[in-house]
Amino acid sequence: MTTLKERVSNSQELNQTTQRILVVDDENSISELIATSLKFVGFDVRTAASGAQALQIAQEFKPHALILDVMLPDQNGFEVCRQIRSEGQKVGVLFLTAKDSVEDKIAGLTIGGDDYVTKPYRLRELVARMRAVLRRVSVDSAGELDQDAIAVGDVALDPEQHQVVVRGESLALPLKEFELLHLLLANVGRVLTRDTLIDRVWGSDYVGDTKTLDVHIKRLRSKIEDDPANPTRIITIRGLGYKYDKQRTA
Helix, strand or coil, X not given: CCCHHHHEECCCCCCCCCCEEEEECCCXXXXXXXXXHHHHCCCEEEEECCHHHHHHHHHHHCCCEEEEECCCCCCCHHHXXXXXXXXXXXXXXXXXXCCCXXXXXXXXXXXXXXXXXXXXXXXXXXXXXXXXXXXXXXXXXXXXXXXXXXXXXXXXXXXXXXXXXXXXXXXXXXXXXXXXXXXXXXXXXXXXXXXXXXXXXXXXXXXCCCHHHHHHHHHHHHHHCCCCCCCCCEEEECCXXXXXXXXXXX
């Protein structure tokens, strides 16, 4: 019978930065107003005034999401979305337009849009909808967890055997703590938002206290950290969520 150490596979390290949003609208006053609102709540924002410019900026900026006007001077927003999707980019798309017919909304969502907001709109609603889009993108990009064993530094986890080894010692974890640790280890070095962690561990329909996540993180730290009061494995990223520090892979 193989040991957990023998079954461990190398983890892929994924980097996470501040969430980036590209606002695409040919009316400069509108794009700047939206950009200012998003920057105010902590997003990194760029603007573009045409479809071609948006595609060019997207290649370099690599946004997590787009706010995309449907009516652009060179090509419509639907075509921009289609091209981005065809390139396999995992990016959220929120269409922003004065076209409010049911047919237009269906077309936008069918082509790959995540949300469709019609003008006029309230900036607070737009920001809230963008956050919802980013939550869905974050959950999707975390990927499905496979059943391969994972080792990060002196912490190893075997999903099939429901086994955890820390510093050479076997550690029994309740189910939710195990699932939480599995998700963090599988995304080592990458920030997972609170919403992503709650959706993946407790389910998207969870309506309980979000402090449940903090309680489970605290319990995990008490079991795997050398000094739980000063964690070096499970790191809090204020305003976002948590990550398992990739430096622990050394």
